[in-house]
Amino acid sequence: MIQVCLLEDGRILTGGEELLDRAGRKWIDVSEPTEEVMGRLATRFGLHRLAVEDTLHLDQRPKLEEYPGHQFIVLQGFTRGADVCQLTLHEHHFFLSEDWLISVHSLNFPGFESVAKRVKDDPRALQERGTDFILYMLADALVDAQFPILDDFSEELEDLEVAIFERPERTQLQRIFELKRMLVTLRRVLSPQRDVVSLLSRRGVPFIHERTTLYFRDVYDHLVRLYEQIDAGRDIVGNAMDGYLSMVANKTNDITKQLTIFATLFLPLSFIVGFFGQNFDALSTPQHYTAMWVMIVGFPLGLIAWFKYKQWL
Incomplete structure (x- = not known):
């Protein structure tokens, strides 16, 4: 046109x-x-x-x-x-x-x-x-x-x-x-x-x-x-x-950090349960159970306090 x-x-x-x-x-x-x-x-x-x-x-x-x-x-x-x-x-x-x-x-x-x-x-x-x-x-x-x-x-x-x-x-x-x-x-x-x-x-x-x-x-x-x-x-x-x-990358690092913390918290618990779960009659006492519960509660709390002190949390 x-x-x-x-x-x-x-x-x-x-x-x-x-x-x-x-x-x-x-x-x-x-x-x-x-x-x-x-x-x-x-x-x-x-x-x-x-x-x-x-x-x-x-x-x-x-x-x-x-x-x-x-x-x-x-x-x-x-x-x-x-x-x-x-x-x-x-x-x-x-x-x-x-x-x-x-x-x-x-x-x-x-x-x-x-x-x-x-x-x-x-x-x-x-x-x-x-x-x-x-x-x-x-x-x-x-x-x-x-x-x-x-x-x-x-x-x-x-x-x-x-x-x-x-x-x-x-x-x-x-x-x-x-x-x-x-x-x-x-x-x-x-x-x-x-x-x-x-x-x-x-x-x-x-x-x-x-x-x-x-x-x-x-x-x-x-x-x-x-x-x-x-x-x-x-x-x-x-x-x-x-x-x-x-x-x-930061998001991936945060996820890895959280998973590592959870794994670290459960690691001593797994040890305690495995150790005190053995079939030893000599350890089947009230003191045995008291110590076990103290360690079950104390270890995670101690680790959390340590993580905060190191500014990992």
């Missing part, structure tokens, strides 16, 4: 492919691209065959490539599902020239509609600032959508840490690994994307005006913040795992 925003006589016209051949700056958005649609656009705008092929395979990494007459940019982002670890990857491809911008994607992200509305309501975005500014707005919306995901991640990780120190459970360890895999996924995407935006924020990139590089520098700062949050999250996840293992 093709949607076109065309700047003509100071106003924005919206429509489909019928606007492609009309003169003026334009933003062409292609959702759910097909080989036929991309072939028509490649013929009309001189898109390079390798770049067009990349748009039909959603397994690219963030990158910036220069072709004759246009730049090819790949940017990615995520949206979350009901669970913070349920991430949906959004891969967006852009062809940038002086008078047109082609955006290609299979899924819309939340900030896309706001960018489209801003372009339609404010013709200056195309008239005065150019197609590279539209690229900036799309990149900024894609990057800013990652902050709520990491905020939700931080809140869940804090709750998980509290739960671990209150009562460690096996399901918490499984959740820690899920959160760790989520961070690895975010890092794998945002790390190369930071390099791409860094290139866009430098002077001398074709079709990126100097005034727009300042805006891309702001996007780069956002990516640096995200990257720092991911690194901090990795450290906290590691601490949470260490805390879980420590709590489990």
Whole structure:
């Protein structure tokens, strides 16, 4: 599906492919691209065959490539599902020239509609600032959508840490690994994307005006913040795992300690019962039974007092 925003006589016209051949700056958005649609656009705008092929395979990494007459940019982002670890990857491809911008994607992200509305309501975005500014707005919306995901991640990780120190459970360890895999996924995407935006924020990139590089520098700062949050999250996840293992080890030590104390208490009793339970007629006297009961009661009490004195209890 093709949607076109065309700047003509100071106003924005919206429509489909019928606007492609009309003169003026334009933003062409292609959702759910097909080989036929991309072939028509490649013929009309001189898109390079390798770049067009990349748009039909959603397994690219963030990158910036220069072709004759246009730049090819790949940017990615995520949206979350009901669970913070349920991430949906959004891969967006852009062809940038002086008078047109082609955006290609299979899924819309939340900030896309706001960018489209801003372009339609404010013709200056195309008239005065150019197609590279539209690229900036799309990149900024894609990057800013990652902050709520990491905020939700931080809140869940804090709750998980509290739960671990209150009562460690096996399901918490499984959740820690899920959160760790989520961070690895975010890092794998945002790390190369930071390099791409860094290139866009430098002077001398074709079709990126100097005034727009300042805006891309702001996007780069956002990516640096995200990257720092991911690194901090990795450290906290590691601490949470260490805390879980420590709590489990402490719990195991407490159980072993209690079992050892019970065994120690019953050890002298077993000796006494075994010794005085022998069939000796000479010992079958009232004194014998008195001594036996004194030892049965005295030994455990003495051991308990000794344990408390040694601070084992």
